[in-house]
Amino acid sequence: xxELKHLKSQWEAVMSCMxxxxxxxxxRPAVDRYxxxxxxxxxxxxxxxxxxxxxxxxxxxxxxxxQIPLSKELADFxxxxxxxxNCTEVxxxxxxxxxxxxxxxxxxxxxxxxxxxxDLIEAGFAPLDKHGKLIDYMNDVSMRNPYGEEEANKFAxxxxxxxxxxxxxxILFGGCTMPLRQVDTLKSxxxxxxxxGREIAMxxxxxxxxxxxxxIGDQNSLIDIIKHNVEIFKEMGAxxxxxxxxxxxxxxKKDYPELLGEELPFKVKHITEILTEMLNNNEIPFKPVEGxxxxxxxxxxxxxxxxxxxxxxxxxxxxIPGLKFKEMKRNRNNSWCCxxxxxxxxxxxxxxxxxxxxxxxxxxxTGAQIxxxxxxxxxxxxxxxxxxxxPKDQEKINIIDIIxxxxxxx
Amino acid sequence: MxxxxxxxxxxxxxxxxxxxxxxRHAYSRNVDLVLQGVPDIVIRPKDAQEVSExxxxxxxxxxxxxxxxGGDCEFGGSKPIGNGGIVLDTKxxxxxxxxxxxxxxxxxxAGISWGKLNDFLCNFGLYTGCMGPGSGMTAAVGxxxxxxxxxxxxxxxxxxxxxxxxxxxxxxxxGDIINTGSQANKYSKYPxxxxxxxxxxAGLFCGDNGIFGVKTQVSLQVFPKPPYAAYKTxxxxxxxxxxxxxxxxxxxxxxxxxxxxxxxxDLIVRLGCQEGMFPFxxxxxxxxxxxxxxxxxxxxxxxxxxxxxxxxxxxxxxxxELGQEIQDGNIAKWHYAEQGHWQFYHNLWGIYPSMQPLTAxxxxxxxxxxxxxxxxxQWDMEHNEDMQKIFNITKIRPIAGSGPVLLIDxxxxxxxxxxxxxxxxxxxxxxxxxxxxxLMLWKSLLERVTKHGCQWYxxxxxxxxxxxDIGAYSExxxxxxxxxxxxxxxxxxxxxxxxxxxxxx
Numbered sequence: 001x002x003e004l005k006h007l008k009s010q011w012e013a014v015m016s017c018m019x020x021x022x023x024x025x026x027x028r029p030a031v032d033r034y035x036x037x038x039x040x041x042x043x044x045x046x047x048x049x050x051x052x053x054x055x056x057x058x059x060x061x062x063x064x065x066x067q068i069p070l071s072k073e074l075a076d077f078x079x080x081x082x083x084x085x086n087c088t089e090v091x092x093x094x095x096x097x098x099x100x101x102x103x104x105x106x107x108x109x110x111x112x113x114x115x116x117x118x119d120l121i122e123a124g125f126a127p128l129d130k131h132g133k134l135i136d137y138m139n140d141v142s143m144r145n146p147y148g149e150e151e152a153n154k155f156a157x158x159x160x161x162x163x164x165x166x167x168x169x170x171i172l173f174g175g176c177t178m179p180l181r182q183v184d185t186l187k188s189x190x191x192x193x194x195x196x197g198r199e200i201a202m203x204x205x206x207x208x209x210x211x212x213x214x215x216i217g218d219q220n221s222l223i224d225i226i227k228h229n230v231e232i233f234k235e236m237g238a239x240x241x242x243x244x245x246x247x248x249x250x251x252x253k254k255d256y257p258e259l260l261g262e263e264l265p266f267k268v269k270h271i272t273e274i275l276t277e278m279l280n281n282n283e284i285p286f287k288p289v290e291g292x293x294x295x296x297x298x299x300x301x302x303x304x305x306x307x308x309x310x311x312x313x314x315x316x317x318x319x320i321p322g323l324k325f326k327e328m329k330r331n332r333n334n335s336w337c338c339x340x341x342x343x344x345x346x347x348x349x350x351x352x353x354x355x356x357x358x359x360x361x362x363x364x365x366t367g368a369q370i371x372x373x374x375x376x377x378x379x380x381x382x383x384x385x386x387x388x389x390x391p392k393d394q395e396k397i398n399i400i401d402i403i404x405x406x407x408x409x410x
Numbered sequence: 411m412x413x414x415x416x417x418x419x420x421x422x423x424x425x426x427x428x429x430x431x432x433x434r435h436a437y438s439r440n441v442d443l444v445l446q447g448v449p450d451i452v453i454r455p456k457d458a459q460e461v462s463e464x465x466x467x468x469x470x471x472x473x474x475x476x477x478x479x480g481g482d483c484e485f486g487g488s489k490p491i492g493n494g495g496i497v498l499d500t501k502x503x504x505x506x507x508x509x510x511x512x513x514x515x516x517x518x519x520a521g522i523s524w525g526k527l528n529d530f531l532c533n534f535g536l537y538t539g540c541m542g543p544g545s546g547m548t549a550a551v552g553x554x555x556x557x558x559x560x561x562x563x564x565x566x567x568x569x570x571x572x573x574x575x576x577x578x579x580x581x582x583x584x585g586d587i588i589n590t591g592s593q594a595n596k597y598s599k600y601p602x603x604x605x606x607x608x609x610x611x612a613g614l615f616c617g618d619n620g621i622f623g624v625k626t627q628v629s630l631q632v633f634p635k636p637p638y639a640a641y642k643t644x645x646x647x648x649x650x651x652x653x654x655x656x657x658x659x660x661x662x663x664x665x666x667x668x669x670x671x672x673x674x675x676d677l678i679v680r681l682g683c684q685e686g687m688f689p690f691x692x693x694x695x696x697x698x699x700x701x702x703x704x705x706x707x708x709x710x711x712x713x714x715x716x717x718x719x720x721x722x723x724x725x726x727x728x729x730x731e732l733g734q735e736i737q738d739g740n741i742a743k744w745h746y747a748e749q750g751h752w753q754f755y756h757n758l759w760g761i762y763p764s765m766q767p768l769t770a771x772x773x774x775x776x777x778x779x780x781x782x783x784x785x786x787x788q789w790d791m792e793h794n795e796d797m798q799k800i801f802n803i804t805k806i807r808p809i810a811g812s813g814p815v816l817l818i819d820x821x822x823x824x825x826x827x828x829x830x831x832x833x834x835x836x837x838x839x840x841x842x843x844x845x846x847x848x849l850m851l852w853k854s855l856l857e858r859v860t861k862h863g864c865q866w867y868x869x870x871x872x873x874x875x876x877x878x879d880i881g882a883y884s885e886x887x888x889x890x891x892x893x894x895x896x897x898x899x900x901x902x903x904x905x906x907x908x909x910x911x912x913x914x915x
Binding site: 020 | 432435437438439440442454456480499501502523528529532545548685686687690736737747748750751753754759760762764765766767835837
């Protein structure tokens with residue numbers, strides 16, 4: 001029997017779950033709650049209780065009581081979770097300025113799932129096949145990204161932009177997904193900065209932020225990665241680093257200081273914060289507006305529930321000329337996940353697509369012509385689901401990163 | 411078991427059945443911390459026909475079946491008693507079948523949640539009246555009918571959810587499918603009335619705690635939701651239990667229609683404030699109990715008149731109104747306008763890590779509950795030594811007392827009483843002494859309350875057997891129940907173990 005070292009550190013959370021099941025079934029229209037677990041819903045008739053939080057917590061109780069062992073079979077269930085954190089929101093649903101549930105001080109479901117994943121890894125039952133490859137690639141000195149591409153490929157796009165400095169106050173952390181899979185969005189970002197007269201710097205020596213390993217539960221090489229990344233930005237004289245990836249943002253801003261046990265020597269911002277500053281200062285020279293389109297915003301879990309960054313992207317959208325804004329039925333802390341997170345996209349791609357399809361349909365229901373967000377994983381997963389949708393549904397909506405949305409209006 | 415599994419697999423598609431160890435453990439508990447039963451198989455049928463076929467195989471093979479809706483029973487009612495058997499998860503049966511808007515009757519599959527049903531009905535300006543149990547936004551309609559559930563809202567006006575029942579489709583333990591009420595006449599096209607066509611056989615399945623049949627379809631009366639509502643909260647004077655009971659009695663005697671009315675005892679206010687749970691009550695000079703009401707009306711005039719009448723009763727009983735807004739302490743407004751949650755007041759669930767309620771839900775006449783609550787205090791003092799055994803490990807004493815006292819139909823209230831204790835797993839170690847003490851104290855307290863004459867409705871695993879163990883049923887009544895069970899379920903397949911029929915396990 002494994003020592004369950006990490007899970008034991010979460011015993012207060014596990015044993016405080018009373019099993020009410022709201023994390024699976026709650027529908028509370030007065031607080032905009034229309035179900036909770038994207039995985040359970042996507043499973044449909046197969047949606048046994050192990051696919052949502054209450055059932056998992058029951059399994060964890062049995063694990064801690066020594067009734068059942070860790071296993072590869074358990075890992076197959078555990079990794080079918082996007083770690084979106086919606087279960088934590090519903091668990092503390094009563095919480096507001098008037099009622100404070102003490103459980104909110106010790107129940108953080110994502111932390112529980114990550115602790116379990118760490119124990120599964122240490123016991124040798126994880127990572128699962130594809131996750132293992134991602135981590136190997138990430139740690140490979142010739143790659144340093146989870147996509148298995150040569151390290152140089154990540155920085156190839158920079159050659160088009162000689163204005164990117166090697167040192168400076170405002171430094172871009174490029175991450176892996178955008179430069180390797182959505183490079184046009186980075187180019188759009190440079191178009192905005194250029195038009196606004198902003199200077200940025202970037203390093204060609206940054207490594208993957210390590211988010212994928214953290215979410216999968218393999219922290220073996222993380223401290224080396226963190227120290228390397230922090231050091232290079234320190235040397236560049238960074239006052240602020242920013243990223244256009246929600247996953248990198250969460251990792252830099254929340255996980256790095258926690259794992260290092262100290263504050264970072266610079267500020268960390270998400271691109272939407274930078275864009276909102278620029279929009280508020282009228283720095284972006286937009287083209288004259290013709291007509292208007294309706295846009296809706298998808299809250300990436302790593303921006304919203306994990307980092308509480310809800311209003312800034314909305315502020316940005318409201319400042320873009322020629323757009324009307326319409327919320328989806330489930331928004332902000334009730335937002336439905338895109339399905340890509342927690343390693344689901346790589347190991348269980350069909351599940352990720354099913355979840356994503358539901359979210360796109362929700363966006364279509366608003367009547368918006370544009371679904372925008374600011375996370376390359378969400379964009380990638382939405383785009384894959386979109387390709388499989390009926391042409392009549394595709395005609396109703398376009399999916400676009402907020403960076404591309406703004407750049408298209410300059 | 412593998413042969414049985416293969417037979418069951420033929421009934422539902424393979425993906426709707428599981429014998430996986432982890433799936434089975436996921437279904438091994440309800441909303442309680444000490445009762446566990448791990449099934450051999452979990453199955454998710456899609457309709458009455460599949461349920462019927464499952465029951466027939468369970469009979470052939472003599473395997474117990476436990477139905478499970480939302481899994482919100484506080485007494486282990488929707489997991490097996492002991493290990494083994496089949497858990498029949500009804501949550502796949504979650505569709506609205508028909509809304510008869512002319513006659514205000516909705517027909518649903520029994521696995522639908524009260525939340526989903528009311529979300530559907532609100533599109534038509536309707537609601538279910540009684541909104542099911544306190545856990546109603548998650549709990550299943552079938553489970554509500556199986557327990558005479560109250561607590562989700564509206565039960566002072568509409569009573570238990572079974573009051574709204576029109577007709578049931580039930581799969582009997584032998585696999586036969588029957589329809590009750592107007593639908594007992596096979597020529598009746600739509601459900602319209604519960605009574606007639608002979609005795610009220612629907613009543614047999616109301617509050618049966620899942621022993622007589624598996625509910626698969628439910629027809630309920632629904633109601634237009636009145637457009638006006640008011641919410642008020644009052645702090646009670648000294649002798650809060652007696653005063654709150656007097657207020658409830660006067661409201662009933664004057665025939666004032668309230669939607670909901672709830673009394674929270676000083677224990678909840680005091681401990682909740684002490685632990686920072688109720689910022690809006692922090693400034694209360696005296697942390698006494700509160701009473702709050704919700705009323706509905708079809709016009710402002712009607713609403714004003716009801717408020718006037720209720721306020722008169724409140725003033726005459728020396729209560730103090732806490733203000734209109736939530737930040738003024740008006741928990742009634744929070745509870746209804748923002749859809750408050752049942753958990754926080756369940757003897758202050760979760761106030762400390764790993765602390766959960768070992769409670770019970772019962773009905774009592776209004777006049778009786780002050781005595782019951784006072785006696786729980788007495789019981790607490792008498793059991794201090796046992797409580798101390800848990801304190802020695804956790805450094806926090808379990809809490810005895812009652813959660814909300816809720817006015818229901820007639821001159822009755824619902825009491826959530828018991829004590830709140832800790833898991834046997836505490837801070838990295840398993841403490842058998844906590845489990846033993848929990849079970850002993852829980853039983854002792856429930857026995858004490860039973861002897862006041864209270865009427866249990868959510869009986870599940872623990873309470874149904876306790877009633878038999880302590881001889882609370884008259885011999886004749888228990889024999890009648892047993893005889894009915896024997897006729898309907900000769901092999902004791904369904905919810906085996908509940909009520910200790912024939913002492914089978």
